Amino acid sequence: MRTVPFDGRETNHLAQQPFGQIPFLSDGDLEMFESGAGLLHLARKAESLMPRDPAGEVQTVQWTIAALNSIEMVTVPWWFLEVTGAENNGLSDWAKNRLGQLEKVLREREWLVADRFTVADLLMADVLRVAKLRSYGDRPASEAYVTRVTDRPAFKKAHADQLAHFAAADRSR
Amino acid sequence: MRTVPFDGRETNHLAQQPFGQIPFLSDGDLEMFESGAGLLHLARKAESLMPRDPAGEVQTVQWTIAALNSIEMVTVPWWFLEVTGAENNGLSDWAKNRLGQLEKVLREREWLVADRFTVADLLMADVLRVAKLRSYGDRPASEAYVTRVTDRPAFKKAHADQLAHFAAADRSR
Numbered sequence: 001m002r003t004v005p006f007d008g009r010e011t012n013h014l015a016q017q018p019f020g021q022i023p024f025l026s027d028g029d030l031e032m033f034e035s036g037a038g039l040l041h042l043a044r045k046a047e048s049l050m051p052r053d054p055a056g057e058v059q060t061v062q063w064t065i066a067a068l069n070s071i072e073m074v075t076v077p078w079w080f081l082e083v084t085g086a087e088n089n090g091l092s093d094w095a096k097n098r099l100g101q102l103e104k105v106l107r108e109r110e111w112l113v114a115d116r117f118t119v120a121d122l123l124m125a126d127v128l129r130v131a132k133l134r135s136y137g138d139r140p141a142s143e144a145y146v147t148r149v150t151d152r153p154a155f156k157k158a159h160a161d162q163l164a165h166f167a168a169a170d171r172s173r
Numbered sequence: 174m175r176t177v178p179f180d181g182r183e184t185n186h187l188a189q190q191p192f193g194q195i196p197f198l199s200d201g202d203l204e205m206f207e208s209g210a211g212l213l214h215l216a217r218k219a220e221s222l223m224p225r226d227p228a229g230e231v232q233t234v235q236w237t238i239a240a241l242n243s244i245e246m247v248t249v250p251w252w253f254l255e256v257t258g259a260e261n262n263g264l265s266d267w268a269k270n271r272l273g274q275l276e277k278v279l280r281e282r283e284w285l286v287a288d289r290f291t292v293a294d295l296l297m298a299d300v301l302r303v304a305k306l307r308s309y310g311d312r313p314a315s316e317a318y319v320t321r322v323t324d325r326p327a328f329k330k331a332h333a334d335q336l337a338h339f340a341a342a343d344r345s346r
Binding site: 055 | 191193202203204206207208232234243249267275278
């Protein structure tokens with residue numbers, strides 16, 4: 001893992017990432033932005049992130065895209081309006097509806113695909129674990145799901161490593 | 174192409190698509206929802222939609238996800254607030270910013286990936302061709318890009334076929 005300083009971002013980051021977002025993944029000669037693209041790239045290389053049979057692969061891609069385009073497409077703008085102090089958040093009903101539809105799915109299964117952890121769970125739990133979202137409404141199956149994914153030792157280690165990396169980068173400024 | 178009637182959607186559609194959206198793709202034994210997942214599935218089968226070299230493939234996935242998660246994630250909720258009559262659309266600055274970043278990219282190239290049409294263009298142009306979005310601000314490179322993609326004979330044929338299919342389905346109700 002590597003971070004680039006916020007100062008100088010015009011040349012060190014925006015030249016490669018037109019939307020100024022993170023993360024950015026380099027793998028040998030290959031370079032890519034978009035979390036979803038990086039995750040799908042890693043998933044193609046690691047069976048621990050995606051089953052190797054065609055149906056398992058298709059469903060993993062499907063739920064990865066659902067996290068990005070059916071859930072996050074509503075929850076991130078909803079969150080944005082919340083934190084920027086919108087008086088009436090015009091996305092509330094839509095967000096409630098989508099999260100309710102996902103709650104129904106998660107009532108019936110522990111993991112999104114093939115009864116096992118995949119990269120789709122990693123992304124979906126990351127989309128759902130936003131504090132404001134978790135405290136908005138009552139969705140016990142979704143809540144248990146977020147706990148299930150974020151309690152995995154791999155998640156805890158990655159999370160701790162990232163915070164340590166940020167702390168070290170701050171100290172060295 | 175097949176459509177299912179809106180009446181009876183609880184059993185004929187929602188059972189397979191928890192968010193009630195279209196499209197839904199069947200390919201032999203494989204079934205999937207999410208436009209992005211269906212497009213990436215087809216792209217893996219057709220070089221006309223995605224180059225076969227690793228860098229071309231990675232960039233096609235990257236720009237497909239960018240259309241879904243960096244552009245549409247802002248423009249669709251922005252559009253939703255517009256059409257539901259929000260007085261102050263709290264997503265306007267963000268939408269303007271993202272579309273401006275994309276305009277800069279499209280000033281420099283005709284197609285998003287590898288100097289040729291890919292599935293990423295198909296999706297990005299579909300995201301951008303929404304009338305309300307096109308008339309919001311002035312982005313000549315994006316406008317020329319949408320025209321370039323939607324003027325392709327394959328787009329025109331698919332569009333005409335879909336409208337004819339809807340018209341026939343309406344007549345047979």
